[in-house]
Amino acid sequence: MRTLGTHRFIVGHVLDALRLLPGESVHVVCTSPPYWGLRDFGLPPVPWPEVEYRPMPGLPPIRVPAWGGQLGLEPTPEMYVAHLVLVFREVWRVLRRDGTLWLNLGDSYAGSWGNYHPHSSLGKRGQQLKESSRWNRRAYEGREDFLPPTAKPTGGLKEKDLAGIPWRVAFALQADGWWLRADVVWSKPNCLPESVGDRPTKSHEYVFLLAKSPRYFYDAEAVKEPAVTHFYDKRYLPGAPPRERSNEPWNLHGPLKPHSGFKALDTTCGRNRRSVWEINTEPFSGAHFAVFPKALAEICILAGTSPMACPACGAPWERVVERKRTLDGEPVEPGGWPTEGGRRLGPQGVGHWRFATAAETVGWRPTCSCPGNDGSGRCVVLDPFGGAGTVTLAAMGLGRDSVYIDLKREYAELALERCGFKGSGRLFDSHDWSLEEIPPAGAVQSPFSEGAVATL
Structure with a gap:
C-alpha cells in the first residue's frame, strides 16, 4: 500500500532551511529564484557569508565579501551569482546522486529605471522618478545602507546593457561541479508588452537542466510531445493514390x-521533447508578483521523478x-x-x-536491489524559493512529496491556502503537511498562531 503524501513547509533563510534536510533525500529540484535587480519582494535582509566561486570553468576564482540584504537586490551581478552558487552548493548536498535540478531564470538590464535597483546611482531621471507618484518610498527607504558606499552599482555594466544573468549563473554552477545538460527556452506567447523601441520585446526565459553526475534519472517517455510528420501533407494521407x-x-x-x-511516422507516437517550450504565463490574483505556470513545473517533475520509488533507499523505479x-x-x-x-x-x-x-x-521495475522493494515509496520535489507554492501544487497533483522553502511568512500562508491546506476545503484529503519557522539569526523564535509546527 502506498504511503500518504507528505508536504513540508519551511519559513526562513534558504541556507538555514536547507541545512535541516538530510543528505541525498531529494529526487528533483524545480525552482525559480528572485531575479537580479528586477523587484523588491519586501523580504527582510538576511546575512550572506563571504563566497569564492569561479565564474566559468578555467577562469580564476572571484571572492565576494559578506553582505546583508535581500537576494536579487545585490549591487553587482557577481555578488548575486555568488549567492546562488552558495545556495546550490547546499542543494547539491540534499539532492540524490541520480537527481536533477531544473533552474528557471530571467534576465535584466543595467540601469533600467522601470525596474529600480536600490543601489543604482540616481541620476537626473532617477531623481525625477523618486519624486513622482510611481516611487514606492516605503519599499526602498533605508536600503542604501545594505552595502559599503564604495561598491560599484552595476559591476561595470553600461547603462542599458543586458546583464546575461541566466548564463552567468549556469556557467558558475558548471564550474562548481554541476553537469549542465540542457538550456530550455521557455517561450511565452502571451508575454507582457514592453515600452521599448530600440530592441525586440523579451518573450522568453531560460530553464536549465543540471545534474550531479553524467548518469541520472530522466523519464523521456513521460514528457514526450506530439510528433510532426509528413502526414500533415494531404498528398501523403492514408487513402491517397x-x-x-x-x-x-x-x-x-x-x-x-x-x-x-x-x-516513427505517426503523430500519435510522440517525439522526444524539444528544448523550446511554448507555455503561456498564468494569471494569479494572490499577493505574489512572480508566479511561473504549473504546466512548466509539471514537465520538470515528470521528467525528473517516477510515480514509484523504493521505500527503503528512495531509488526511483524506471x-x-x-x-x-x-x-x-x-x-x-x-x-x-x-x-x-x-x-x-x-x-x-x-x-x-x-x-x-x-x-x-x-x-x-526497480533500480535498486533493496529487499521488499514494492515501489510504495514516493519521490520528493524541492523548491528552495517556494513563493506562491506552484511547484508544491504540481507535486501534489502528480503524487509526489515536496519540500517548500521561503523567507516570507505571507508567501507560505498563501501557498498553504493555494494547496488546499487552509481555507475552505482541501484539495487532497490523503496528504499530510507540516509547517515550521526558522527564526532569524540572533532573534527569538516567533511561532505561527497555530504553533511553530502543525501536522494534520
Missing part, C-alpha cells in the same frame, strides 16, 4: 518528407517500454513489408502506406 516520386523534390511544400532517418511497429494500425514484423508493382516498400511509408513505431509502457 500511389504516386511516382522519383523526380519529386523532397522539400516541395509540406513540413517534412519521408526519408531513411524516420523511425519505466519498461515496449516498441511495436505497425502498418496502417496493424502490427507488422520487421522485413514483412508489402510490395507494390514489384517494388518492396520499406518503413519510410512510400505510397499510401502508413507506418508507425509505437512506444507502450508495459510496467515499471
Whole structure:
C-alpha cells in the first residue's frame, strides 16, 4: 500500500532551511529564484557569508565579501551569482546522486529605471522618478545602507546593457561541479508588452537542466510531445493514390518528407521533447508578483521523478517500454513489408502506406536491489524559493512529496491556502503537511498562531 503524501513547509533563510534536510533525500529540484535587480519582494535582509566561486570553468576564482540584504537586490551581478552558487552548493548536498535540478531564470538590464535597483546611482531621471507618484518610498527607504558606499552599482555594466544573468549563473554552477545538460527556452506567447523601441520585446526565459553526475534519472517517455510528420501533407494521407516520386523534390511544400532517418511516422507516437517550450504565463490574483505556470513545473517533475520509488533507499523505479511497429494500425514484423508493382516498400511509408513505431509502457521495475522493494515509496520535489507554492501544487497533483522553502511568512500562508491546506476545503484529503519557522539569526523564535509546527 502506498504511503500518504507528505508536504513540508519551511519559513526562513534558504541556507538555514536547507541545512535541516538530510543528505541525498531529494529526487528533483524545480525552482525559480528572485531575479537580479528586477523587484523588491519586501523580504527582510538576511546575512550572506563571504563566497569564492569561479565564474566559468578555467577562469580564476572571484571572492565576494559578506553582505546583508535581500537576494536579487545585490549591487553587482557577481555578488548575486555568488549567492546562488552558495545556495546550490547546499542543494547539491540534499539532492540524490541520480537527481536533477531544473533552474528557471530571467534576465535584466543595467540601469533600467522601470525596474529600480536600490543601489543604482540616481541620476537626473532617477531623481525625477523618486519624486513622482510611481516611487514606492516605503519599499526602498533605508536600503542604501545594505552595502559599503564604495561598491560599484552595476559591476561595470553600461547603462542599458543586458546583464546575461541566466548564463552567468549556469556557467558558475558548471564550474562548481554541476553537469549542465540542457538550456530550455521557455517561450511565452502571451508575454507582457514592453515600452521599448530600440530592441525586440523579451518573450522568453531560460530553464536549465543540471545534474550531479553524467548518469541520472530522466523519464523521456513521460514528457514526450506530439510528433510532426509528413502526414500533415494531404498528398501523403492514408487513402491517397500511389504516386511516382522519383523526380519529386523532397522539400516541395509540406513540413517534412519521408526519408531513411524516420523511425516513427505517426503523430500519435510522440517525439522526444524539444528544448523550446511554448507555455503561456498564468494569471494569479494572490499577493505574489512572480508566479511561473504549473504546466512548466509539471514537465520538470515528470521528467525528473517516477510515480514509484523504493521505500527503503528512495531509488526511483524506471519505466519498461515496449516498441511495436505497425502498418496502417496493424502490427507488422520487421522485413514483412508489402510490395507494390514489384517494388518492396520499406518503413519510410512510400505510397499510401502508413507506418508507425509505437512506444507502450508495459510496467515499471526497480533500480535498486533493496529487499521488499514494492515501489510504495514516493519521490520528493524541492523548491528552495517556494513563493506562491506552484511547484508544491504540481507535486501534489502528480503524487509526489515536496519540500517548500521561503523567507516570507505571507508567501507560505498563501501557498498553504493555494494547496488546499487552509481555507475552505482541501484539495487532497490523503496528504499530510507540516509547517515550521526558522527564526532569524540572533532573534527569538516567533511561532505561527497555530504553533511553530502543525501536522494534520
